[in-house]
Amino acid sequence: MLHDLFSPEVQHALDLAGIFVFATSGALLAVRKNFDIFGIAVLALVTALGGGLFRDLVIGAVPPAAFGELSFFVTPLVAAGCVFFLHPEVQRINRAINVFDAAGLALFTVTGTTKAYEYGLGLTASAALGLATAVGGGVLRDVIVNEVPSLLRDREMYAVPAVVGAAIVAVSIAFDSLNALTTALAIVTTFVLRLLAMHFHWQAPRAWNRRSSVAEEQ
Amino acid sequence: MLHDLFSPEVQHALDLAGIFVFATSGALLAVRKNFDIFGIAVLALVTALGGGLFRDLVIGAVPPAAFGELSFFVTPLVAAGCVFFLHPEVQRINRAINVFDAAGLALFTVTGTTKAYEYGLGLTASAALGLATAVGGGVLRDVIVNEVPSLLRDREMYAVPAVVGAAIVAVSIAFDSLNALTTALAIVTTFVLRLLAMHFHWQAPRAWNRRSSVAEEQ
Amino acid sequence: MLHDLFSPEVQHALDLAGIFVFATSGALLAVRKNFDIFGIAVLALVTALGGGLFRDLVIGAVPPAAFGELSFFVTPLVAAGCVFFLHPEVQRINRAINVFDAAGLALFTVTGTTKAYEYGLGLTASAALGLATAVGGGVLRDVIVNEVPSLLRDREMYAVPAVVGAAIVAVSIAFDSLNALTTALAIVTTFVLRLLAMHFHWQAPRAWNRRSSVAEEQ
Numbered sequence: 001m002l003h004d005l006f007s008p009e010v011q012h013a014l015d016l017a018g019i020f021v022f023a024t025s026g027a028l029l030a031v032r033k034n035f036d037i038f039g040i041a042v043l044a045l046v047t048a049l050g051g052g053l054f055r056d057l058v059i060g061a062v063p064p065a066a067f068g069e070l071s072f073f074v075t076p077l078v079a080a081g082c083v084f085f086l087h088p089e090v091q092r093i094n095r096a097i098n099v100f101d102a103a104g105l106a107l108f109t110v111t112g113t114t115k116a117y118e119y120g121l122g123l124t125a126s127a128a129l130g131l132a133t134a135v136g137g138g139v140l141r142d143v144i145v146n147e148v149p150s151l152l153r154d155r156e157m158y159a160v161p162a163v164v165g166a167a168i169v170a171v172s173i174a175f176d177s178l179n180a181l182t183t184a185l186a187i188v189t190t191f192v193l194r195l196l197a198m199h200f201h202w203q204a205p206r207a208w209n210r211r212s213s214v215a216e217e218q
Numbered sequence: 219m220l221h222d223l224f225s226p227e228v229q230h231a232l233d234l235a236g237i238f239v240f241a242t243s244g245a246l247l248a249v250r251k252n253f254d255i256f257g258i259a260v261l262a263l264v265t266a267l268g269g270g271l272f273r274d275l276v277i278g279a280v281p282p283a284a285f286g287e288l289s290f291f292v293t294p295l296v297a298a299g300c301v302f303f304l305h306p307e308v309q310r311i312n313r314a315i316n317v318f319d320a321a322g323l324a325l326f327t328v329t330g331t332t333k334a335y336e337y338g339l340g341l342t343a344s345a346a347l348g349l350a351t352a353v354g355g356g357v358l359r360d361v362i363v364n365e366v367p368s369l370l371r372d373r374e375m376y377a378v379p380a381v382v383g384a385a386i387v388a389v390s391i392a393f394d395s396l397n398a399l400t401t402a403l404a405i406v407t408t409f410v411l412r413l414l415a416m417h418f419h420w421q422a423p424r425a426w427n428r429r430s431s432v433a434e435e436q
Numbered sequence: 437m438l439h440d441l442f443s444p445e446v447q448h449a450l451d452l453a454g455i456f457v458f459a460t461s462g463a464l465l466a467v468r469k470n471f472d473i474f475g476i477a478v479l480a481l482v483t484a485l486g487g488g489l490f491r492d493l494v495i496g497a498v499p500p501a502a503f504g505e506l507s508f509f510v511t512p513l514v515a516a517g518c519v520f521f522l523h524p525e526v527q528r529i530n531r532a533i534n535v536f537d538a539a540g541l542a543l544f545t546v547t548g549t550t551k552a553y554e555y556g557l558g559l560t561a562s563a564a565l566g567l568a569t570a571v572g573g574g575v576l577r578d579v580i581v582n583e584v585p586s587l588l589r590d591r592e593m594y595a596v597p598a599v600v601g602a603a604i605v606a607v608s609i610a611f612d613s614l615n616a617l618t619t620a621l622a623i624v625t626t627f628v629l630r631l632l633a634m635h636f637h638w639q640a641p642r643a644w645n646r647r648s649s650v651a652e653e654q
Contacts, residue, residue, distance in 0.1 A: 035642070036642050057275055062493075074560075153254075342510075370471050
């Protein structure tokens with residue numbers, strides 16, 4: 001369905017771009033943790049491919065694209081290599097990384113939701129799985145390096161733009177109007193919302209009535 | 219086979235009850251960790267659906283019930299919403315939560331073992347997978363928030379009642395006598411054992427001869 | 437294909453040996469963490485079966501061998517029982533454990549790569565999945581007990597011998613020459629490289645230009 005909007009080649013290039021930027025975020029975290037080159041490569045692979053791997057296992061698309069498509073496997077290694085040699089520069093362009101990460105989040109949400117629906121899931125389930133595709137790699141990355149996933153602490157509402165994007169796709173399918181326009185709308189909305197959330201430091205509410213006298217766990 | 223005991227509607231209602239109480243335990247932990255509303259929802263979903271998702275992937279039941287059954291997805295969100303607004307009250311009824319959690323453990327163990335056997339697994343494997351279904355969500359919950367799973371520290375022998383319940387189901391199948399009576403026996407035994415373990419603070423043995431001079435890791 | 441080299445019985449015995457030594461490493465870690473007997477059993481099972489379980493889910497081999505083969509399930513429990521009663525002696529033979537672990541790493545890498553290729557994956561993907569089979573259980577073990585996987589910190593280049601072994605298998609397949617000789621070469625090379633890496637404390641490089649002034653995260 002996305003092919004109305006993008007040719008398969010463009011679609012593939014965008015997939016690789018999303019994988020590349022997610023891999024970069026994993027590799028940078030590995031450098032921060034002082035892992036060696038193999039740790040950098042592993043964390044890049046897990047971050048870039050974890051979300052799609054989970055999606056493909058759930059919908060029964062075996063072997064998952066992560067293992068069926070050579071370029072999906074090589075791209076994170078290239079990203080890891082770039083970070084290994086260039087990481088002071090990469091860190092300096094942290095702002096650019098965030099923009100690319102937002103683009104990856106937008107694309108993975110929309111393609112994940114669409115692919116889940118094509119494999120027969122219901123609308124809500126497809127949107128949920130699209131969301132899981134977009135955030136899954138980052139959760140795996142954080143769990144493996146022994147940190148609480150930033151998704152849960154939800155700095156600047158990381159999940160919200162993806163929820164909105166997945167909902168737009170699901171509603172479009174429900175009204176039989178998933179086409180180039182609505183797909184682009186979902187991608188752009190997710191992307192822009194994420195940039196706005198970062199720029200204005202939007203915060204989601206904590207539980208009501210949480211007593212301040214209760215010591216906060218770290 | 220469980221339908222001898224419960225009508226599908228009752229069975230479904232009991233499944234949802236188990237999902238609801240497990241989701242509540244995840245949401246309460248998220249509140250304790252001071253996550254925002256999205257972190258609460260994610261942890262409720264993971265805790266309630268993680269065990270069944272693992273079971274369905276292992277037996278090849280794709281898409282897993284967690285993604286095929288809308289009510290399975292909505293129920294944890296309702297539980298998360300309840301905790302978000304009511305959590306001081308929910309914490310006050312911690313005792314009731316433990317009783318419901320024991321009921322969920324009992325039901326998930328028995329239905330997990332039965333479903334695994336129906337999908338062609340052997341008796342021991344079915345019992346093991348039933349056990350994994352019952353405890354899997356809690357393990358995921360603890361791993362994600364960066365705590366050692368309470369299953370491993372096995373406060374008050376959390377796993378033991380589930381092992382007994384799964385064994386009763388497996389033995390019943392082996393003697394071709396899985397019926398309403400033996401199913402009920404497995405559920406009630408698991409439930410009562412769990413309540414007794416909590417009430418009397420049963421402890422399982424640590425490794426023999428562990429030298430006290432060895433500093434204990436935290 | 438491995439049957440050229442080993443009879444199915446020998447192959448099965450070697451699989452069980454690999455499972456046994458990996459289970460032992462998990463059980464020993466559980467003792468060090470002061471878990472009780474159920475925690476020891478769970479960690480032994482996860483460490484021994486996690487890698488193969490992941491491989492079988494990815495290639496769509498359901499039910500996974502871990503749940504289809506009774507001996508694969510019983511062996512880790514036997515290992516856990518041995519550690520429970522004998523662990524001071526087991527710790528004293530730590531050196532022997534490392535040798536067996538190297539043997540398990542070698543065997544799991546080669547059989548994992550071969551099985552992945554038999555299920556239709558490409559050469560690079562097969563090698564990657566063979567590697568994941570060999571290291572997956574240890575990663576799960578470390579994540580569950582809340583430690584950064586030793587694979588990522590890559591003490592003494594744990595992954596490198598497995599990479600080499602998987603590459604030998606993949607190249608052999610590419611040149612249509614996977615036979616008893618090349619299979620044995622892959623196993624022995626992985627095994628010997630791992631022993632050499634431990635003996636000489638080989639270290640992989642960290643990221644270039646990492647400023648020492650940046651405080652190292654623990």
